[in-house]
Amino acid sequence: MSDNDISAPNPIRTCVLGVGLGGLVFHIPFILAQPHLFSLHAVLERSGEGKAHARYGAHMSGAKIYTSMEQVVADPEIELVVVTTPNGTHYALARSALEAGKHVLVDKPVTATAQEARELGELAKSRNLVLAAYQNKRYEADWLALKKLLALPRSSPHSLGDIYEFESRADRYRAVLKGTWKDHAAAGTGLTYDLGSHLIDQALQLFGRPDKITAFIQNIRGIGDPEVDDCFTIYFHYSPLTPDRPCPITVILRSHILSVGSPQLRYVVRGTKGTYTKYGADGQEEYLRSMSDTGQIVRDEAYGMEKSELAGTLQNLDSNGSIVTSRWQADQKGTYADLYSNVWDAIRNGKELVVKWTEATAVVEMIELAYLSQREGRTVDVP
The missing domain is CATH 3.30.360.10 (Dihydrodipicolinate Reductase; domain 2)
Structure with missing residues (x-):
């Protein structure tokens, strides 16, 4: 990503599905730490307890709390959906987001079966949408x-x-x-x-x-x-x-x-x-956990x-x-943040993803x- 890209902010309105370890430690902090690239528009939290707001409230001004996927796909402002829920739910949630015309970033493993991963890849290609995999250890x-x-x-x-x-x-x-x-x-x-x-x-x-x-x-x-x-x-x-x-x-x-x-x-x-x-x-996970415990971002x-x-x-x-x-x-x-920067570049500028979906499919x-x-x-x- 060039300096010119960064100097012309065009943040991607993002929704994170899930507020467990993945959402609170490995995704939300990087979205909040790069406001020139991403805007945390919403969080899907089925309990509605507001865990993300309780931890990162100082940085989450205006972020919505949704309690169902139907609310997420119905929101026309959401451009990118981050799937960080239990592994067995990845396929259905990612498919729902893609069918609604939204770009998707899926935590590893991307799906429970290789066939599910192939189907998502074909769907994203047919809709001209970015489908990315969060294989963050490429960035250690x-x-x-x-x-x-x-x-x-x-x-x-x-x-x-x-x-x-x-x-x-x-x-x-x-x-x-x-x-x-x-x-x-x-x-x-x-x-x-x-x-x-x-x-x-x-x-x-x-x-x-x-x-x-x-x-x-x-x-x-x-x-x-x-x-x-x-x-x-x-x-x-x-x-x-x-x-x-x-x-x-x-x-x-x-x-x-x-x-x-x-x-x-x-x-x-x-x-x-x-x-x-x-x-x-690699020390990133330990650092992220300690920062997350105090509601700080990277x-x-x-x-x-x-x-x-x-x-x-x-x-x-x-x-x-x-x-x-x-x-x-x-x-x-x-730095895991570089994976997010690459996703931004792929969505905004059509750049090639570092972690290709076919590679994530091969892992499964x-x-x-x-x-x-x-x-x-x-x-x-x-x-």
């Missing part, structure tokens, strides 16, 4: 640093060479249930849909569609609904290609709910010339910068075959195949 400092590392030429002393194994994790320790809708069996629930959406999206960005998938998905704690998984290990198998991919690649995606440790392991990448190891999660200049102590570790082979250890520090700020497709692998106890082919 450690992810941007990892992409920069893997893009290094082989001649660089920091190059990992040909990658043959990539491990990405989102572990945490939680021995009890959260007491939210995520604890109950329903379409699109479970840790594989939740955190798996992020890990799978990043893997697809780096390596494309795998040839095969092997998955182990379970409820490791044995509490709550046994159909709601809280632990997964998913293998993406890639056959070697020539010359871009001379090695077969194994991608390991893991999330464990009973993992003790701080900071948790995030990435391990192994190549023919080195290994990269990274601990610790204004900190340091927001999105990775802490120096969380820099990854590189171990490379030099020309003599000796191991050289160094740190790989993220030098680029990550991989999740479905992972569950198929688990159910049948076998490695499945990826179409």
Whole structure:
């Protein structure tokens, strides 16, 4: 987005569906923090309690509270609808908004099935509407640093060479249930849909569609609904290609709910010339939660910068075959707000979305195949 775009405000009148964690922490703050791009016109809150106003009232002057989707689609002033409700409701709500001629941004996972995602994509295309996916972890400092590392030429002393194994994790320790809708069996629930959406999206960005998938998905704690998984290990198998991919690649995606440790392991990448190891999660979510608790919006200049102590570790082979250890520090700020800026540019200027709907659809497709692998106890082919 250019400076000229910003200097000529044309804010998009936006309605946020849902005032749970997603709405209050990951969406409303970015809308309010960019008044030159977005105007929070309304919030859908079925209880009508005014949770968003209670928290962000100082910044929400004039924002309406709707208690039904019928009110949302009937409001001609709403241009963009943000869907941040339980996963199983995404399809119906997004479809209703698109049929009413409104642009839509859907939280991940975009739908419970790949077929639902394809149908929404076709509907948006037929109506010439923007349909975007909130894959916000594309905008994290450690992810941007990892992409920069893997893009290094082989001649660089920091190059990992040909990658043959990539491990990405989102572990945490939680021995009890959260007491939210995520604890109950329903379409699109479970840790594989939740955190798996992020890990799978990043893997697809780096390596494309795998040839095969092997998955182990379970409820490791044995509490709550046994159909709601809280632990997964998913293998993406890639056959070697020539010359871009001379090695077969194994991608390991893991999330464990009973993992003790701080900071948790995030990435391990192994190549023919080195290994990269990274601990610790991006700090944006922690910061956003703390700001949300006090009703503040994102204004900190340091927001999105990775802490120096969380820099990854590189171990490379030099020309003599000796191991050289160094740190790989993220030098680029990550900020979820950039995803919103891109959505504004797509709606107002017709710019291409960074997170394409076909990519978000592919994430759901991989999740479905992972569950198929688990159910049948076998490695499945990826179409």
